Amino acid sequence: MTTRTVAALALAGLLAAPAWAEDAEERLLVNDEIEITLRAPAPEHLDGALPEIVSGWVYRSPETQDLQRDDFDNPGILYVDQAREVWNAALGSEGKSCASCHDDPESMRGVRPVYPKWDEAKGELQSLEMQINECLTDQMGAEAWGWDSDDMKNMTALLASVSRGMPIDVAIDGPVQDIWERGREMYYTRYGQLELSCASCHEQNYGNLIRADHLSQGHTNGFPVYRFSTTALVSQHNRFRGCIRDTRAETFAIGSDDLLALELYVASRGNGLSVEGPAVRH
Amino acid sequence: MTRFALILALAAPLPVLAGEIGPHAVTYDEYGAIEEPLTDRPGDPEAGVVVMTTRGDGNCIACHRVAALEEYPFHGEVGPPLDGVAAYRSAAELRGIVANAKQMFPGTVMPAFYKSEGFTRPGDGFTGEAATEPLPPLLTAQQIEDVVAFLMTLTE
Numbered sequence: 021m022t023t024r025t026v027a028a029l030a031l032a033g034l035l036a037a038p039a040w041a042e043d044a045e046e047r048l049l050v051n052d053e054i055e056i057t058l059r060a061p062a063p064e065h066l067d068g069a070l071p072e073i074v075s076g077w078v079y080r081s082p083e084t085q086d087l088q089r090d091d092f093d094n095p096g097i098l099y100v101d102q103a104r105e106v107w108n109a110a111l112g113s114e115g116k117s118c119a120s121c122h123d124d125p126e127s128m129r130g131v132r133p134v135y136p137k138w139d140e141a142k143g144e145l146q147s148l149e150m151q152i153n154e155c156l157t158d159q160m161g162a163e164a165w166g167w168d169s170d171d172m173k174n175m176t177a178l179l180a181s182v183s184r185g186m187p188i189d190v191a192i193d194g195p196v197q198d199i200w201e202r203g204r205e206m207y208y209t210r211y212g213q214l215e216l217s218c219a220s221c222h223e224q225n226y227g228n229l230i231r232a233d234h235l236s237q238g239h240t241n242g243f244p245v246y247r248f249s250t251t252a253l254v255s256q257h258n259r260f261r262g263c264i265r266d267t268r269a270e271t272f273a274i275g276s277d278d279l280l281a282l283e284l285y286v287a288s289r290g291n292g293l294s295v296e297g298p299a300v301r302h
Numbered sequence: 303m304t305r306f307a308l309i310l311a312l313a314a315p316l317p318v319l320a321g322e323i324g325p326h327a328v329t330y331d332e333y334g335a336i337e338e339p340l341t342d343r344p345g346d347p348e349a350g351v352v353v354m355t356t357r358g359d360g361n362c363i364a365c366h367r368v369a370a371l372e373e374y375p376f377h378g379e380v381g382p383p384l385d386g387v388a389a390y391r392s393a394a395e396l397r398g399i400v401a402n403a404k405q406m407f408p409g410t411v412m413p414a415f416y417k418s419e420g421f422t423r424p425g426d427g428f429t430g431e432a433a434t435e436p437l438p439p440l441l442t443a444q445q446i447e448d449v450v451a452f453l454m455t456l457t458e
Contacts (some may be wrong), residue, residue: 211423213437214413221380224411228379231357231364235380265430270423
């Protein structure tokens, strides 16, 4: 049934308020083809801390939500398009572009959901930013990009966009277990003069308003996000740094091992939600 | 003079005005209430409204709904509504809760507004830079008394 048919039927009084209305409104189908999982069972490793996991999209205003339904409306897609150009450009001394090894960006579908990820050869946990820089410096003979540079944010947005709809699925055991536990410890630490932990807002108070802001569960499946407050793409570490700063704390540096551990832990809380990046948020 | 100033700084890390009880000297009773006012000067409820509704001050309405402050927009839902709070809380209890609610409710999300040390990674305001304790408390003793005076007007 098309929207127009439904409207006509409703006007004619043939449809009572449908029982599924609330669920239907909550549906996010990007470009009429990518189904986004907005609610999923909480991962076992949360030990019941959340009854279910919910995308931050659910807590945004209808106007903001609508911008994510179609790429023509999503301001973050402009940056994805910029990254597509860079993808095909030879960048370093080796004369290679990303496409030289990886063909189309679409071939990277499935990468974003499993990051941050253990790199066996380097013996370290790598964010997507670190993996991109490894390609630039080790394969292409190019300069590394700044963690929070436009090139980097654009490229992570492109890699997210081609995995949209796939469930976040980061590993938390084996070689990353200690880092994951460090991230969990950070999540529950009440930092700063305001003595607030991530959990204070995003586990104990999601769904509540704090001043004019509707608190979400703080998942990272939508990153990098396009934020209206900065009218730009925002990386995960930038957001973490800002949140901890706002507890009146000495915050952590973008790209630090600390924020990388937090990135892994927070990502794991969202295992099962869809990749949404670039999502649109306040 | 420099040395003199340094000694003064070491001896009195936070300026405490005469007739005022500093964050260290506050006595909480076994329930987390503070019987003795923090200042000699009685609290001013109108000044309390400013503290409660200003982002750079207490910003109490960020978390608490207060019908009497409806003209100030965007009240939060993180803490309980404060309507009628004076009907079931004494001034001593409210003073204790505003100063450091964790004395009465361990584990509460509410920040302590009259506490200067014992923080994890204390920062210099909202700069993200490190700061050395003791920090100036979030509110002054007089501001605490002003907030308590306003809360005591919320009898219904």
